[in-house]
Amino acid sequence: MKDRFLVTGGAQLRGVVNVSGAKNSVLKLMAAALLAEGRTTLRNCPEILDVPYMKRVLEGLGCQVEINGDTVVIDTPAETSPNADFDAVRKFRASVCVLGPLTARCGRAVVALPGGDAIGSRPLDMHQSGLEKLGATTHIEHGAVVAQASKLRGANISLDFPSVGATENILTAAVLAEGTTVLDNAAREPEIFDLCEMLKQMGAKITGEGTSTITIEGVEKLHPTEHEVIGDRIVAGTWAYAAAMTQGDITVTGIAPRHLHLPLEKLKVAGAHVETYDRGFRVRMDQRPLAVDYQTLPFPGFPTDLQPMAIGISTVAQGTSVITENIFEARFRFVDELMRLGADATIDGHHVVMRGVTGLSSAPVWSSDIRAGAGLVLVALCADGVTEVHDVFHIDRGYPNFVENLQALGATIERVSTTDQF
Known part of the structure; x- marks a missing residue:
């Protein structure tokens, strides 16, 4: 039996989500x-x-x-x-x-x-x-x-x-x-x-x-x-980018914002309103995101684990973004899955050029790792129809109560089991 997610696009995520340990x-x-x-x-x-x-x-x-x-x-x-x-x-x-x-x-x-x-x-x-x-x-x-x-x-x-x-x-x-x-x-x-x-x-x-x-x-x-254990900055960053991509409003608690300084600054450049507190932050987006360039680097640079979220927001942004991966050479494989949804992408070595689109369409997609899986779900929230996300055991390895948290934020997402082999 393999679990998969059925993700219905169109929701603007709103609410409060608490981040547990990293x-x-x-x-x-x-x-x-x-x-x-x-x-x-x-x-x-x-x-x-x-x-x-x-x-x-x-x-x-x-x-x-x-x-x-x-x-x-x-x-x-x-x-x-x-x-x-x-x-x-x-x-x-x-x-x-x-x-x-x-x-x-x-x-x-x-x-x-x-x-x-x-x-x-x-x-x-x-x-x-x-x-x-x-x-x-x-x-x-x-x-x-x-x-x-x-x-x-x-x-x-x-x-x-x-x-x-x-x-x-x-x-x-x-x-x-x-x-x-x-x-x-x-x-x-x-x-x-x-x-x-x-x-x-x-x-x-x-x-x-x-x-x-x-x-x-x-x-x-x-x-x-x-x-x-300290709060999970990658999970917190995922919710931050989810708010911006869906033009929503999410408050994240249980995390020190300084651990996400650069990712939050990038969201500001993309047009988001970001407020930080002692143990959390709020991200609100009132418009289609603006295109921003990213390059992954060791801390305090942009985290490689948030690179799929950077590509995700670039998929729906106004303009063209260049994302450079400096840590892991195979992390762009999930871009092929985004293209099933209608993303406009060109991979060139350790760079990917994303030309933002206004419309994405649902399709079956497959997770290749923890963060790519979460990134696919976020992009699916921006597509029309119902997207099937397969191999979600990857997501379970890094995101506690992922479906439940999304549902609480207003997403329409369902976990189902299947015996189909792909």
Whole structure:
């Protein structure tokens, strides 16, 4: 059985939606619980498919994990297995974040090369290189990355690119290394800051989080903690662009607006009225959006995870937009699906030229990843008739209560099951 969405176009989304914890943070925080024996409690966790996926990974390593609504409780044993379950790991990309904690805690890690969204190549070279500079040996064997170290020692590490995943694995290994690690060209995403905050609550000594240079002074032992996950800026950004695309009025709560500074500024340029508050923002659009150019970059640049929303709003905008993808080379594949709906697009390498149209028509479309799936739904809300969006399990991996939230905002959308094969 495969679920699909039936999306009826024409609604102007209006209302209030609350954002829960960040997918790109909670999975890494769950992995960090491996660093300390005892009970770690995470609150404000999103109810998405990837959380049970990570639960399965941790249970395969010897932890006991309980999910109760938005709370995840992880009991980490004195000794954990270094071998991450192949079937569990290959389901989603974030599973690779157990590599650093296992190497630090067990002296060995065997983690299958991860699966996840089909958005392009995401090699582990920088992950491996960082661990090797800390004193580990690494290699790929039988479809898994193997890391081993009798003792990790602090080092000066400079990343070729501010990779979020590499930053996370180096951080979670260095906190238990002997001596001081200085990580240059580190990722600056809010989710990195959130991870550092939790590690510090566990007893780690970290400075410079939120900047491109993070300093970690290794400690002998960490202790479990309780931590509240930051709000999901990508989900919040999705609702912001939904308001602008449908010429609606949406207030989003549970998020720090500074984490979405550039995406909200782009909406202002497109003609939206944007108001920000301490823990939320409001986006109101009274006209057809104006064309705006976008290029994805590491934080604080425009997020690659919001690139489908940038393409989506460009589909219905007045004028021509150029969207440049600098992070993942295969992220434009969902543009072919937009063209089924009548989008006017030309792909040229890592650029796509979108010429805004005034009319879109419904058609069956297929999600290729989490954000592309959400982007297709938003564009379907601007089309006439009923659009079928298939492979919506991708959306379920990143958006809690997606259909229910859309319905509350005034959308006509229905989840149905089908046995058809496409």
